[in-house]
Amino acid sequence: MKRLEDKVCIITGAALGIGRACAMRMAQEGARIAIFDVLDDAGATLADELRVLGADAGYWHVDVSREADVARAIDAVAARFGAVHVLVNNAGIAGASKPTHELTEAEWDRVQAVNVKGVFFCTKHAIPHLRRAGRASIVNLSSIYGLVGAPDVPPYHAAKGAVRLMSKTDALLYAADGIRVNSVHPGYIRTPMVEHHLRESGATDLEAAIVEVGRLHPLGHMGEADDIAWGVVYLASDEAKFVTGAELVIDGGYTA
Ligand code: NAI
Incomplete structure (x- = not known):
């Protein structure tokens, strides 16, 4: 029995980087994969690659900062696969590298829209499906910069701190529904x-x-994207069935 046998896993921002590594590893562990991204070619290509490897996979064009897109796509995933067991909130942007006093409101808002509101929208619309699934898992990509500061990209750090505490709040809100919620904190x-x-x-x-x-x-x-993917596989799987509201730091010792 593989670690994610037949679990339906939505991974946002899965076309590239960490999300893509998560999709590959989770598929190898038996998961059925729903890729959400805005890069249609890369997303569709990944879905094809996963199907060639024998996994059931699909791509949906979803801008996580748009609630209507998110709601429609999550319902479509549930209709296509019959359930949703795991949500990996991975989509994120770094935003402009500028000090606080030079940032525009639009620059600030865009980072919050993708990195914070995106997590809110995806979680909100996945919850009814995850409740029905029981023994479900949400994994939120925060960062070392959700734990410590650094003198660059202020909106990103604010967003990753928010994601850390959204994870803890949702862990408490939905524990009784059998939904575990944890955050992952990668180094570079x-x-x-x-x-x-x-x-x-x-x-x-x-x-x-x-x-x-x-x-x-x-x-x-x-680190490599796979270093994070293994942590996400663990938190998504029943091996982590007693883990909720936790912070999994995978950072080569950066915050030690
Ligand atoms: P990346 O930029 O390489 O990949 C991000 C993916 O998200 C891309 O496929 C992109 O198209 C997608 N995306 C961006 N905006 C989107 C939107 N509005 N809707 C849907 N998809 C969207 O980023 P990377 O490095 O793989 O990061 C993944 C997550 O890990 C992010 O949340 C990031 O903040 C976090 N992280 C990354 C670290 C790193 O060193 N790479 C360190 C700590 C956290």
């Missing part, structure tokens, strides 16, 4: 988001910047 993971952020922050030699940022972690390097 080499993904398109991090590469884009380093370039935006002025890095001219990307490989050198990756090494330099990697050194901020006591283990001496950045």
Whole structure:
């Protein structure tokens, strides 16, 4: 028996990076995968790859900051697969790398819309299905920057702190329904988001910047998307059946 045998798992932002690694690992563990993203080519290609590997998978175009999109897609997933057992709230954006006094309201709002409201909308509309499923799991991607500060991207840090406490509140609200809710706190993971952020922050030699940022972690390097995917598999699975309201820190020792 695989660890996620026949569980229907929605993963937001699954077309690239950490979400994509989660989709691959969860499919290997027997899950049926619903990919939510705004990158249609990458999302549809991933669904094809998962089907070639023998997994049941589908792609839905969903901007998580739009409640109507989210509601429609979650109902479509439930209709297609017959249930929803796991929601991985992974979609996120870093936003502009600027100090607080230079940020515009629009820049602030966009980060909150995707990283905070997106988690709210997906959770809100998944709850009725997760309740019906029983023994369900929500995994929210926060960050080391939901635990400690850093002198860059203020709206991102605010959002990741919010996600951390939304996870604890929802863990308490829905424990009696058999829905576990936990947050994951990655250190720097080499993904398109991090590469884009380093370039935006002025890095001219990307490989050198990756090494330099990697050194901020006591283990001496950045993590890989798979390092996070294994944690998400654990929290989604029944191996974590007594784990709720917890913070799983996967950061190479950054916050130790
Ligand atoms: P990424 O930028 O490489 O991938 C994010 C995915 O989310 C993309 O496929 C993108 O199209 C999708 N997405 C963006 N906005 C969306 C929206 N409005 N609706 C639906 N999908 C949307 O990012 P990465 O690095 O894989 O990050 C995944 C999550 O992990 C994010 O929540 C991020 O904040 C968090 N995280 C990442 C860390 C890192 O070092 N890469 C560290 C800590 C947390």
